[in-house]
Amino acid sequence: MLIYVYTNKNLAAAQTRVLPFAKQLLLGSVIGLVVGIYGGFFGPGTGSFLMLGFVLSLKFDF
Numbered sequence: 001m002l003i004y005v006y007t008n009k010n011l012a013a014a015q016t017r018v019l020p021f022a023k024q025l026l027l028g029s030v031i032g033l034v035v036g037i038y039g040g041f042f043g044p045g046t047g048s049f050l051m052l053g054f055v056l057s058l059k060f061d062f
Contacts, residue, residue, distance in 0.1 A: 001048045001051070001052055004052065018059070019058060019059065024058055027057050027058055028054070028058060031050065031053040031054065031057065031058075032050075034053075035049045035050050035053065
């Protein structure tokens with residue numbers, strides 16, 4: 001996460017691309033399922049993975 005944030009200088013810029021609600025729901029559910037399974041087995045780091053997944057795939061702001 002640190003490397004991604006450090007190398008992507010325009011990450012805090014306003015996002016202009018908005019996904020349709022159905023696609024947001026599907027991607028959010030997949031991200032939540034995958035990170036939830038990881039969190040169940042290993043535990044630490046799930047918040048960073050959720051943030052990375054939502055910022056990269058759903059184009060959410062920090």
